[in-house]
Amino acid sequence: MPDDLSTIRPALKAAAPRLHSCANVVATGVGYKISQGARTSNLSIVCSVSKKLSPTQLSTRDLVPPAIDGIPTDVVETGRIRAFQSRTDKHRPAPGGVSIGHRDITAGTLGCLVQKNGSTFILSNNHVLANSNDAQPGNPILQPGPIDGGRFPDDHIADLHEFVPITFSQPEPPSQCPAARAVAAFLNATCRVIASKTRYKIVTLQAEDNLVDAAIARPLNQTGVKDEILELGIIQGSAEAALGTTVKKSGRTTGLTTGEILQIDVTANVQYGAGQVARFTDQLLAGPMSQGGDSGSAVLDDENRLVGLLFAGSDTTTIINRIQNVFSALGVSR
Amino acid sequence: MTLAFAAMLSAIVLVQACSEEAEMPASIYGVKTKYEDQLMAKPGVVSVGIGRDDQGNAAIIVGLDRPRAETVEALPKELEGYPVLTSVTGPLKAQ
Numbered sequence: 051m052p053d054d055l056s057t058i059r060p061a062l063k064a065a066a067p068r069l070h071s072c073a074n075v076v077a078t079g080v081g082y083k084i085s086q087g088a089r090t091s092n093l094s095i096v097c098s099v100s101k102k103l104s105p106t107q108l109s110t111r112d113l114v115p116p117a118i119d120g121i122p123t124d125v126v127e128t129g130r131i132r133a134f135q136s137r138t139d140k141h142r143p144a145p146g147g148v149s150i151g152h153r154d155i156t157a158g159t160l161g162c163l164v165q166k167n168g169s170t171f172i173l174s175n176n177h178v179l180a181n182s183n184d185a186q187p188g189n190p191i192l193q194p195g196p197i198d199g200g201r202f203p204d205d206h207i208a209d210l211h212e213f214v215p216i217t218f219s220q221p222e223p224p225s226q227c228p229a230a231r232a233v234a235a236f237l238n239a240t241c242r243v244i245a246s247k248t249r250y251k252i253v254t255l256q257a258e259d260n261l262v263d264a265a266i267a268r269p270l271n272q273t274g275v276k277d278e279i280l281e282l283g284i285i286q287g288s289a290e291a292a293l294g295t296t297v298k299k300s301g302r303t304t305g306l307t308t309g310e311i312l313q314i315d316v317t318a319n320v321q322y323g324a325g326q327v328a329r330f331t332d333q334l335l336a337g338p339m340s341q342g343g344d345s346g347s348a349v350l351d352d353e354n355r356l357v358g359l360l361f362a363g364s365d366t367t368t369i370i371n372r373i374q375n376v377f378s379a380l381g382v383s384r
Numbered sequence: 385m386t387l388a389f390a391a392m393l394s395a396i397v398l399v400q401a402c403s404e405e406a407e408m409p410a411s412i413y414g415v416k417t418k419y420e421d422q423l424m425a426k427p428g429v430v431s432v433g434i435g436r437d438d439q440g441n442a443a444i445i446v447g448l449d450r451p452r453a454e455t456v457e458a459l460p461k462e463l464e465g466y467p468v469l470t471s472v473t474g475p476l477k478a479q
Binding site: 329341345366367 | 447
């Protein structure tokens with residue numbers, strides 16, 4: 051019996067076009083023949099079929115012959131073979147790590163599910179779910195996001211519920227308040243008298259620095275979402291990331307990537323589209339692990355504990371909100 | 385009027401507080417917070433954070449949008465005993 055790969059492979063190559071023309075055949079290859087459920091030591095030409103039918107249900111032409119050039123064949127049912135679903139496809143139920151977005155944006159990443167007042171919500175960035183403050187609660191959220199072909203109403207997965215407004219930086223304007231200016235002038239005169247180098251300048255109060263770029267959306271249907279993250283699995287609670295913590299994320303654009311926390315307590319100026327800049331404080335900084343479209347990815351440590359929410363970066367750097375700040379800003383938990 | 389008076393009083397208290405130097409060695413967090421605005425104001429600085437130098441010591445790390453010799457020159461080499469390093473991160477953008 052020919053059991054030598056060098057004989058079988060040319061035979062398979064010659065027979066493959068004919069075999070693939072048989073109804074239901076989806077793949078051919080070389081493998082050990084399975085007989086009565088057990089693997090034998092005989093090599094065979096294996097024909098994978100979408101559905102295994104009895105010979106009486108098939109035309110003679112569509113029957114896989116019992117042997118080809120003396121080499122036995124085997125027919126196994128694998129079902130239809132599909133490419134793994136892409137992250138930019140429509141997913142129902144949708145796990146973390148796939149494309150999502152407000153109807154007026156391009157696309158970001160569905161981070162994970164969180165709880166608030168006993169309900170389940172989708173967590174991602176403000177600039178993904180709430181179009182960088184330019185949205186109203188109740189606006190439709192699409193999965194996949196618009197740039198990935200998401201359309202209303204077919205791909206409507208959730209409604210924007212709440213977002214933490216982002217404060218964009220503005221040049222510091224001098225105060226217009228005359229009373230305040232008079233007080234400042236007096237105080238500065240006092241300082242000069244006592245030879246202190248302290249001086250007072252009155253400015254219009256700037257809003258506080260940002261801690262998070264975060265928003266939540268309410269799924270239209272609980273069966274439309276899945277409480278796990280593509281390629282990362284189930285989240286095991288949350289934790290604090292520290293310098294040196296190994297982290298990973300699963301995002302729409304770059305998929306599963308890993309990195310290391312290189313800086314903590316980071317203050318960073320982040321650009322949002324057309325010339326808008328927002329200053330963030332108390333951020334985590336990791337090496338390169340993301341690109342545009344990965345925003346909103348949940349960041350986990352190596353024990354699958356949630357440590358952050360990815361929102362910005364460059365080719366060399368990734369900026370991550372601490373999950374503790376996200377939880378307290380939105381009043382959500384895991 | 386009452387407000388202005390209160391402001392004057394607190395100013396005097398502040399002036400006195402400022403003239404007394406804290407004796408405790410400051411934590412790197414405190415030092416970073418103290419100098420942060422000053423560091424962020426230098427041309428091309430996009431971030432200031434706490435990381436480690438090559439020897440593993442706690443360091444203040446200043447991120448730059450591109451290589452900038454003048455800014456690197458103008459930055460202090462250390463602040464209250466903590467090394468100050470620079471790192472070119474490129475412009476940071478929402479993704």
